Amino acid sequence: MIEQNLSLLLVVIPLLAAPITAILPNGKAPWLVTLVVTWLCLVMAGWQLSVVIDGSVISYELGGWAPPWGIEYRIDALNALVALIVAGIAAITLPYALRSVEKEIPQHQISLFYSAFLLCFVGLLGITQTGDVFNLFVFLEISSLSSYVLIAMGKQRRALTAAYQYLIMGSIGATFLLIGIGLIFAETGTLNMQDLHQRLQPILDHRTVHTGFAFIVVGIALKLALFPLHLWLPNAYKYSPSVISVFLSATATKVAVYIMLRMVFTVFSSDFLRITPTEDIFLLLGAFGVVVASFAAIHQNDIKLILAYSSIAQVSYMVLGIGLASALGVTATLVHVFNHALMKGALFMAAGAIVYRVGSSKFEYLHGIGRQMPWTFTAIFIAGLSLIGIPGTAGFISKWYFVLAAIEQQSWWIAIVIILGSLLSVVYMWKILEVLFYRPAPDKGLHVNKAPASLLVPMWVLVLANIYFGINTELTVGVAETAVKLLGVTAP
């Protein structure tokens, strides 16, 4: 009974909790409510995935209105996996949030902070649940607006500029998406994804459909920070509070990748990709994204900035996987969506722990800090290996599938770009490791304590998950393969 309603509960519970949190007194109470809600959502998301893991589909009609008239929540392996990532990262971030937020957010804003966090959480979860493109747009706006607020809460004043930049770019993206949705609505008269798919097939060659698709892709590309629309991301991740860096880097761009997959393969189709130059555009931009962002990362002197640029490169891998448009390529993308959430989550948590102790993420203040914070340093080390794609870590599994997908289609230059990206990540990760560990600390360097346990435990849960999912891939690869079948990706 509850199984059928899980999708709605996943949205409604945090949505109700958000205003409640806002009126709670500042202190531990808002945190506690958020903690309970996120863990509840994690359990439900896991439950949901266990129901659809066999390839079945749950359809929930909102208000009892049958689709395509009413809004439909439609859950298959793909949504369930992404929802699990969002809920999982939120749940693991919350224990970390308590001390980090106390330190970085002014006391009187704490309940508002958690309220905005919950709204962002609702938005991201909602996107994964809904089967209606307009509803998806609404959730995207909920998550975006709340994330502007969250980023602006960063300690430094430049957080305001970063948030403003993101606000402008994000709103343009949302407008593009809305125009695109409007155009295909004008053509088909429906907003339900499955219905859109049916009705678009006969008219795939219409100019309006093409225009709508272009608007939609550009809109989403802005949200997922695809080169050259990535400029908002580095500052947004750098200046936002540590917790938000963790949460957004691990979930927001991944959810955008999910929207891209849904739009491209479910709403339009593999056939549509073939009659348009979409694949080539994805491959080209993805390849540029990997190379340009990796080089940019090498030249930064700030941990959070390096990680932010690295995120752009990693998202570009996912776009490459979509561009390959084969079952193996999309599998690689999905596996990487999951694995990248694990590694970036862990890395940003470690960076946050350093900021917590040192007060800065700039290299000049971090010489030799790794020797004083051994656990945090080791976490960066292992998660960094995962990012590079050393075997035995989750990152290796994604790299393996990406290169395999490229070789399968004889796209040698894509394979070379992926390998090159991996080599460049060696350079920037090693730059971080060297500064943290082997640079001599300045004379009478400041003495810092180890990070508090409440920061270390969630960090290490993610670090160990990086190793676990590098050795046992039943969940990641298994679900990804089921999801790819349901998406109807056919080899060209």
Next chain:
Amino acid sequence: MNDQQLLLLAVFLPFAGAAGILLCGRWPYLRETVTLATAAAVCSIVLTVYLQFNGGVHLAVDIAEPLPGLAIRFEVEALGMLFALVASVLWLITSVYSIGYMRRHNEQNQTRFYAMFAIAIGSTLGVAFAGNLFTLFLWYEILTVATYPLVAHAGTKEARRGARTYIGILLGTSIGLLLPAILITYTVTGSLDFREGGILAGKLDPAWAGLLYALFIFGIGKAAVMPFHRWLPAAMVAPTPVSALLHAVAVVKAGVFTILKITIYIFGTDFITSSGANDWLIWFAGATILLASLIAMTQDNLKLRLAYSTISQLSYVVLGALLATNMGLLGGALHITMHAFAKITLFFAAGAILVAANKSSVSEMGGLGRAMPITFGAFLIGSLSIIGLPPFGGMWSKWYLGMGMVETGQWLLLTVLLVSSLLNIAYLLPVPVRGFFGKPKDGTTYIKIKEAPACCLLAMIITSLACLILFFYPDPFYDLALDASGGK
């Protein structure tokens, strides 16, 4: 305990040992006891595995299956057994040596040193016992990463730069060349199993075999085939025990071991000869042998001289693999053992000279041999074994390599082998000769200088005796090498 668990224990016990070492970091004596106990335990486990293997027991165990059809599998076969024996026995000896060296040399962060050392050996055993190419690659990379802190140990600017070259070349070649080679192999054959006679034959267009083989040979940067050899001299900034065990035995031999494995079990010798994959690659190995020897002659720093000598000697093994005949493989596999014992002796001696006399340049060692006769005597024995003179073990591997060349009619390569032996004489023998018969540059006599700590001497004596014994009794290693090369 059943036999399968024994195999896992051999690989993972060093990791447990490393944890123990970290926990006992505050008490040096306890910490070193843990190191020695772990090394002794691992050594005896590997010996037990060897006895089992000789008794015909087939040991194999899968621990996980990360990718469909690609398990993390450990399996004992002759070549891996040989490598594991060499690595574990020499770890025990090196542990004894390290204690003397690290204390006398007042190295910092010794706990980290011993812990990372144990992890590196665990990874080496992982490489040795890997049951398929995927597992081998896994441990190969772990070994690269685990040895980085050992190279950067001193933390000085020079050490950081050396370590950067080290990790850059090793990770660069393995990700940039080896991983694509593995992926291509997997795409073509759908498997990465080690199989008698190879898995590529009949699946890969012979025209591409040479290219894929080149990706493997150069991708395995640990084998230090030129032009990817720079990391080895760069790694000499590490403390001497690291240079001795890791960069004369474990790490570099993991490289050539991988090449032998790929030659025998992925390509298969028949496929290599029929497709001509080795035609031009063999000259890279030949050139490396000669060039590295020539560079070694110009080095005044003893450790650097030994490093270039190692590069040259590694290519003997690569050459053995590239000959793709039974004799060549037999010589190559034997050379893993013979070179290991000889070269570790030389490094032990170099380290002893450093701690006892604080000298690292060959030109400053005149007359030092009379003050440190045991050290220089050991160096002499190691040198003679590397040159390949009887009665030392090094002769056997050169003998079979030479036979392999005669067999295939590679007369030019045979010349390379002989010239290289002459060059070995030219760059190794001056050290003991100068030590025993030379005069100190500034005319001082060494009164205060005594031999290195007893631990160091003991280790040196054992390894140089081993060089001698291996001439008269190479049977265990010979049998394993013969088995691996398919001659049995």
